Amino acid sequence: MDYSGIHRPVRALVPADDGDHPIEAHPFFNESRYIHLVDGAAGVGGWFRIGRRPNQGFAEMTVCLYLPDGQVGFMHAKPSMAAGDGLAAAGLSFQIDAAFQRMRVRYAGPLCLMPDGRAMEDPKAAFKTHPRVNCTIALQLTAVAPAHGGELLEADGRPYDEGEGRYFARAHYDQSLRGSGLITVDGRCHAVNGFGLRDHSWGPRIWQSIPWYRWFPCTFDEGFSICLIMVRKADGEHVETGFVHEDGEMLHVHDIALETDYDAQHYPTGFRLRCSDERGRIYAITGETLNAVPCRHVRSLADGATDTTRIMESMTRYTCNGKVGYGLAEYMDHVADGVFEGVRAGY
Template sequence: MTRTSPTYRPSDLPADVARHDRVHPPGDDRRWRESYYFSFFDARHGIGGFSSIGRRVASGHSGSVNVLWGPDRHSLVASEWDSFDKLEDHVHVAGMTYSSDEPFGDWRLQFGGKLNDGGDGVECDHAALGPVAKSAADSVEVSYDLTFSPTHPPYVYREDPRWSELFTGHVDEVGLVTGTITIDGTTIEIDGRGGKDHSWGVRNWFAPDDWRWIDLVSDGGPEIAMWRADLGGWIGDGAVFTDPAAGPERAIVGYTETVTTVPRPDVPGKAIPTGLTAEITTGAGTHHLEGTVVRVLPVLFDRRVDGTLQRSWNDRSLLSTTVDGHPGWANVEFAGRVENP
């Protein structure tokens, strides 16, 4: 059973907050990009997923990633590319559409098409990571019609120029996700928890030496949305969502972690994450997180610097978690740069 909140209404948000759920005037930097992200996990069916759509105004190019996975399921994934003429609040890329009628209200997520089959191993088959048309992996017919309904006020990251190579603004939410998913003719009724974020600004994935991003949801316990990055020194922001009426005390002010890994064959500079233990402190207290990695999906970006291949290697991982003893599920990014992978 998922929890609901009668105390939060998006219409009560002040205008200077509500505007951040809509598109923003683009900056002058050609790397400026605006993106939306959604995730969910339905513990009854053991299925979760995440997707994102981003758009670069300077090039008119848009891209998406679309993933369905679970501890006992094949990882289904595709990254696709498209183009657009102008920024609009409703976004569409390669069969996937996000739409909303009210700022920070319900968002509808729709998809119809194929996803690559990345197998049922812990690490997704790398052949499945690209567009369906170019993948050597088998593909599966998938469609879904999901609704994200926020249950807590959005958390807007504090302004800080140290984030300038990753974003100008960033907003996190948690809520209910309901609807249907059909995979290869089998339909699943979804009733779970999910996360949403919205970012805009320069997105330079090679700027951080390392980063940790956590999107954790739970049917009955604390939920977490946070990002930390080593940009010549660690910087972090985010929130722990408990009481919907919680104010500034939900902001994360302290974080320590231990990550366990195993070697990745042929890539000595990027071990495979296997677990995460963390202490997360807010103005209201400290929360203890334990997580076990059940799936890993690498997100890879390459560039050459003075003839050396550099790869931004982000092990996007699904974790079975507890926070203060409450079970949940998390999408966690274990990211860093690798040379000559």
């Protein structure tokens, strides 16, 4: 998960990495793309994901919108996909116009409209009891920084083998962006003009393979963005990494300190981050949760039991060095017997 090259070799990104990758034999091979965009002035944000799992025969599509009145629009689908194009699923599509430079997001389909994100604590009930409305999305996105990441390698140049049951993020990149366009929900049109981030991962993935992670992406403006992650890996290793992009310079980050405030349901309400880049420059960052949506990944085990993770997707107001920006904060916890692993660990 650390793509700086300090701990293991990394294959540098090439333009073809913006497209689909060859399907590997592992049953949990996954290729996923995620994009978020937030217009803080308008109070509108959203994230969009397409994941393909061809060896399991399906894709994953998610659209999540945060609306100015606090409502949340959400749709998830798992259409069949044996191979196919990883850029389109169930009405959502990503179009690459220029590799690592320009792309478009389109969606036309239903959206479950809820009073706030907490309704997704029980997804089945949420989709059954809240209205479905029509939604169209048309966004144009432009990179404001180089993509950060690559593919982890063994010493002999082969793709890194994370180990059976530990598969999560062999190949991955993040990229800061700006975007604009129109989001229409139940006939009400929202013009958006803001900043965001996209990521793209490929290789075997099991969501429940790690105890927890904390991910903080925020693009403040065209000249300043951060993307920080803290991870507890399956083997117990603790990883702190990411990047700061400032004044045209992409800088690795390795030392991160985090304090999080939680409510009674273990929803993050705010946080304080402190990190340093490879120049030794210190960044003090605060975050305030504006709206949070809990998402679940559940895996059925051979003995009939289930293995669960919860990912809190929080639209967040960030402040750093006198600047205010808007992005997402993602808190993933493996959950067992009501215990959230990352919360228990003090993060």
